[in-house]
Amino acid sequence: xxxxxxxxxxxxxxxxxxxxxxxxxxxxxxxxxxxxxxxxxxxxxxxxxxxxxxxxxxxxxxxxxxxxxxxxxxxxxxxxxxxxxxxxxxxxxxxxxxxxxxxxxxxxxxxxxxxxxxxxxxxxxxxxxxxxxx
Amino acid sequence: xxxxxxxxxxxxxxxxxxxxxxxxxxxxxxxxxxxxxxxxxxxxxxxxxxxxxxxxxxxxxxxxxxxxxxxxxxxxxxxxxxxxxxxxxxxxxxxxxxxxxxxxxxxxxxxxxxxxxxxxxxxxxxxxx
Numbered sequence: 001x002x003x004x005x006x007x008x009x010x011x012x013x014x015x016x017x018x019x020x021x022x023x024x025x026x027x028x029x030x031x032x033x034x035x036x037x038x039x040x041x042x043x044x045x046x047x048x049x050x051x052x053x054x055x056x057x058x059x060x061x062x063x064x065x066x067x068x069x070x071x072x073x074x075x076x077x078x079x080x081x082x083x084x085x086x087x088x089x090x091x092x093x094x095x096x097x098x099x100x101x102x103x104x105x106x107x108x109x110x111x112x113x114x115x116x117x118x119x120x121x122x123x124x125x126x127x128x129x130x131x132x133x134x
Numbered sequence: 135x136x137x138x139x140x141x142x143x144x145x146x147x148x149x150x151x152x153x154x155x156x157x158x159x160x161x162x163x164x165x166x167x168x169x170x171x172x173x174x175x176x177x178x179x180x181x182x183x184x185x186x187x188x189x190x191x192x193x194x195x196x197x198x199x200x201x202x203x204x205x206x207x208x209x210x211x212x213x214x215x216x217x218x219x220x221x222x223x224x225x226x227x228x229x230x231x232x233x234x235x236x237x238x239x240x241x242x243x244x245x246x247x248x249x250x251x252x253x254x255x256x257x258x259x260x261x262x263x
Contacts (some may be wrong), residue, residue: 009164025242033251047158047184051151054159070163070211076150097215100171108147109228110232113241120248121228132219134232 002119004037004094005058007067008047011039012101014066017115019065020108033119038063051078055085057095063089066133079130088127094118095130110134144189145198151206153196155189163211165193166204 006014018037021030040047045057051069055078058065071077082093101107110112114134118125125131145156153162160182175190182219197204223231236244 008159008184009161009182011183012179025239029242029245029249048156049159050149050157068164070167070208071152071161072211072214073207074148074151077152094172095215097212097219098170102156102178103180105233106234107223109238109241110234113245114232116245118246120245120252124228128222130218130222131229132215132222 001034001036002122003043003061003063004035004115005043005045005054006037006039006063006067007054007065008040008068010066010068010099012094013054013068013096013099014039016102017066017108017111021112026109026112029116033116035116035119037066042049051076052081054078055081057086058093059090062091066094066096066097069093080094082129086127086129090127090129092118092125092128092131094133098134144186144192144193153200156191158184158189160189162193162196162200162204162209165190166197166208167211168209168226169194169197170205 002016015038021024021035021037041048041058042063043063045054049057054065057063065079069078070078074080078093082090096102096111098107100112111133118131138143146153146162147156148154154160164182165178165185167209168174175187178190179185196259219231
């Protein structure tokens with residue numbers, strides 16, 4: 001079962017995406033692909049977890065992180081963690097660079113389409129680091 | 135008696151991943167993205183429901199003192215994501231940008247076709263005996 005973990009900086013959009021995924025015409029595909037979206041509290045992660053803790057948690061549990069993370073150049077940033085700890089078998093981090101647009105119907109549908117594309121092709125996306133949506 | 139009650143305050147700290155809230159992994163840049171584009175607390179709170187008004191005010195105060203620096207970092211993040219997206223989409227196939235001209239129903243139908251194709255491939259259909 002593919003689990004997508006919503007980062008704290010995009011919890012509202014993650015919930016919005018999840019609701020859209022469970023409504024027509026996406027609900028059938030969501031069911032068949034068996035995708036679920038989970039929050040930090042639902043998986044037992046602290047709100048203040050560091051990037052490397054979140055990254056390692058996702059890799060250990062086989063969860064995909066969904067984020068709009070923008071801190072790039074700090075040594076403990078998510079980007080630095082991906083570069084430092086990522087391997088050819090690491091799960092990618094789904095990144096939404098324009099999080100404010102997720103509330104637009106056309107945009108959220110493109111985000112879900114791309115997300116499902118990647119989940120359908122899970123064997124081909126390991127080790128790529130970040131994957132942008134849409 | 136005489137015990138000092140500690141009041142819990144939200145502070146901006148740096149734990150090696152840029153300025154962030156002391157009680158959350160939400161960073162100043164996460165919130166600045168919206169502030170810089172003219173969004174108000176109501177919209178930002180919709181995006182980050184765990185962001186309290188006290189935390190928001192702490193970030194706003196930080197932004198007032200570091201505005202120029204944050205504008206530059208925000209621009210850098212935009213450019214990084216833009217360039218990385220171009221590289222990703224240039225790989226083609228599943229990494230290509232999704233079309234902006236399809237209806238939702240067409241997107242769903244395309245994915246269903248892809249899923250059926252995957253099943254056929256998985257079951258070995260079409261292979262000669």
